[in-house]
Amino acid sequence: MDIRSLFDxxxxxxQAPMAGVQGSALAIAASGAGGLGSLPCAxxxxxxxREELETIRAGTNAPFNVNFFCHRVPTVDEQREAAWRxxxxxxxxxxxxxxxxxxxxxxxxxxxxxxxxxxxxxxxxVVSFHFGLPSPALVARVKxxxxxxxxxxxxxxxxxxxxxxxxDAVIAQxxxxxxxxGMFLSDDLCTQVGxxxxxxxxxxxxxxxxxxxxxxxxxxxxxxxxxxxAAGVQVGTxxxxxxxxxxxxxxxxxxxxxxxxxTALTNVFTGRPARSIVNRIVRELGPVSADAPAFxxxxxxxxxxxxxxxSQGSGDFSPLWAGQxxxxxxxxxxxxxxxxxxxxxx
Amino acid sequence: MDIRSLFDxxxxxxQAPMAGVQGSALAIAASGAGGLGSLPCAxxxxxxxREELETIRAGTNAPFNVNFFCHRVPTVDEQREAAWRxxxxxxxxxxxxxxxxxxxxxxxxxxxxxxxxxxxxxxxxVVSFHFGLPSPALVARVKxxxxxxxxxxxxxxxxxxxxxxxxDAVIAQxxxxxxxxGMFLSDDLCTQVGxxxxxxxxxxxxxxxxxxxxxxxxxxxxxxxxxxxAAGVQVGTxxxxxxxxxxxxxxxxxxxxxxxxxTALTNVFTGRPARSIVNRIVRELGPVSADAPAFxxxxxxxxxxxxxxxSQGSGDFSPLWAGQxxxxxxxxxxxxxxxxxxxxxx
Numbered sequence: 131m132d133i134r135s136l137f138d139x140x141x142x143x144x145q146a147p148m149a150g151v152q153g154s155a156l157a158i159a160a161s162g163a164g165g166l167g168s169l170p171c172a173x174x175x176x177x178x179x180r181e182e183l184e185t186i187r188a189g190t191n192a193p194f195n196v197n198f199f200c201h202r203v204p205t206v207d208e209q210r211e212a213a214w215r216x217x218x219x220x221x222x223x224x225x226x227x228x229x230x231x232x233x234x235x236x237x238x239x240x241x242x243x244x245x246x247x248x249x250x251x252x253x254x255x256v257v258s259f260h261f262g263l264p265s266p267a268l269v270a271r272v273k274x275x276x277x278x279x280x281x282x283x284x285x286x287x288x289x290x291x292x293x294x295x296x297x298d299a300v301i302a303q304x305x306x307x308x309x310x311x312g313m314f315l316s317d318d319l320c321t322q323v324g325x326x327x328x329x330x331x332x333x334x335x336x337x338x339x340x341x342x343x344x345x346x347x348x349x350x351x352x353x354x355x356x357x358x359x360a361a362g363v364q365v366g367t368x369x370x371x372x373x374x375x376x377x378x379x380x381x382x383x384x385x386x387x388x389x390x391x392x393t394a395l396t397n398v399f400t401g402r403p404a405r406s407i408v409n410r411i412v413r414e415l416g417p418v419s420a421d422a423p424a425f426x427x428x429x430x431x432x433x434x435x436x437x438x439x440x441s442q443g444s445g446d447f448s449p450l451w452a453g454q455x456x457x458x459x460x461x462x463x464x465x466x467x468x469x470x471x472x473x474x475x476x
Numbered sequence: 477m478d479i480r481s482l483f484d485x486x487x488x489x490x491q492a493p494m495a496g497v498q499g500s501a502l503a504i505a506a507s508g509a510g511g512l513g514s515l516p517c518a519x520x521x522x523x524x525x526r527e528e529l530e531t532i533r534a535g536t537n538a539p540f541n542v543n544f545f546c547h548r549v550p551t552v553d554e555q556r557e558a559a560w561r562x563x564x565x566x567x568x569x570x571x572x573x574x575x576x577x578x579x580x581x582x583x584x585x586x587x588x589x590x591x592x593x594x595x596x597x598x599x600x601x602v603v604s605f606h607f608g609l610p611s612p613a614l615v616a617r618v619k620x621x622x623x624x625x626x627x628x629x630x631x632x633x634x635x636x637x638x639x640x641x642x643x644d645a646v647i648a649q650x651x652x653x654x655x656x657x658g659m660f661l662s663d664d665l666c667t668q669v670g671x672x673x674x675x676x677x678x679x680x681x682x683x684x685x686x687x688x689x690x691x692x693x694x695x696x697x698x699x700x701x702x703x704x705x706a707a708g709v710q711v712g713t714x715x716x717x718x719x720x721x722x723x724x725x726x727x728x729x730x731x732x733x734x735x736x737x738x739t740a741l742t743n744v745f746t747g748r749p750a751r752s753i754v755n756r757i758v759r760e761l762g763p764v765s766a767d768a769p770a771f772x773x774x775x776x777x778x779x780x781x782x783x784x785x786x787s788q789g790s791g792d793f794s795p796l797w798a799g800q801x802x803x804x805x806x807x808x809x810x811x812x813x814x815x816x817x818x819x820x821x822x
Binding site for chain 1: 631632650651652666667669670671672673674676677680690691692693694696697699700701703704705737738739740741754763799800801803820
């Protein structure tokens, strides 16, 4: 089944949820153009989530997707916290920042019943998850609203796991994709494969529709990703320069230069591997640091550095999320981009 | 320009040269079916090369490709050799192998004038290189025969470098590909990108035809790889089960199981990053070992272990070269496979 009929949309293009760089405006534009716009909710407090949902409902009648993380909340490992603070200490000194000695609090809350309480009156057409799925009870609760559930798989094993737990479609997230890897059954980065290798193997392994993600930047990329049997695509990076995105000027500049060609899977920003343009902190502490506390605990100690550096016009400590193919990034309205992405689809 | 007109072949499919697992038989079958068969020559002594070329000339009138490595021969670093022997010592003890204390000799010779002397009377239609190009004089010598020259690029920078030195086409080798990474301008594995991300960026950066490689396993994969503007494809892994290949029974068995889903870029077999199915030695010493001597010096010390383990039916120390998509591996004749790969090409 094509995702057009699954989600009742015109174009088989999902605008990927990108926490921290977009809100309802981008989702409304993508959905309004016939794709499936997405609201990333991992960083939203419940009040803010309620407001954003109202904004979307007011902004479009078209189907949309709301996205949540469903990681397990980690216990604080004091030794790792100390090692991480020690690793960052030279940078704190360089920028004259006084270290907060307390453990960094979680900056991302996983999906829970309180979140579901906010969603229930809205009954969003689609909910997507990253890092697996919430509890079976929560999955059942969301499905009871008539909401379709999708989640990311980075391996065949993860795709089968998701299908067996009732998802309506699987997002096959190739290693090219920007932002956080959706991986949840293994933390071995060697298991992560390219989109062109992942999609056909997932298509062969599951019966549900497969949505291709990773490295897709334009209409040719959409055609390429769908050729092995994908039912649709999810595209993120290409939307980062759209006027409706909240991408910072520093991040926008990085995406437009040759620097964007050099990305890495790094855990230095959040504790989980995520693809960012390689900048100073990725180069010096990463790309993968054994000291980085478990997701999302690594975040806290990096934030003051990021804020200070950005205030000086530097992206040296910012997560410059990007996939391996930033060639599709254009400062064009998201609706136009959505239609352009689907231009070769029959 | 499509590679069909560039190489005067019927199908835009290059059977990838795979040193150690195939010879003239596979090349003849692929060329005979209308694709471009390849003879991997990196491991052939000159007498053997001469024989294989004669065999191909006798076996087919169709164009074919001969492939060479063009690495710089490394100087032996005694400290690294010692560290490598120390890392392997426990395995030598386990298998009762007496260590040869001399430095491991190079097992792969780069392309040179003596090799060109053997090629010249044959004037092979296509010569492909891996790890860059030989000297400009050697490139000019090969081109003077009317031979087309191609080489692998793993980044946009490498593609531009190759084009500026006169290649007739660039192979864009995505990170999914099996065997050795062709990378030569950087040894940073973070620079290596998926086929779906690499191909369009290379197509945009160079004027010469671009051949897509990596993760392509079947007709849908060929269509996918060509959608972003590739002029043809190069496929390796899918040929490994063909009766014309010399793939060992151990390697064939690994390709057919779930083990084939877990590959890694490892330097433990040769000193250069190459994609192999993850086996015991990759898991225990790699995937990337700082102790492994420079290519090809890491080879020598591993060979006795490989031989002993294989004699006991184990592939624990064998390079089980494979790309990230082994789903196209079939024990069908290579000619049939070549035609099947091109089935969706107009």
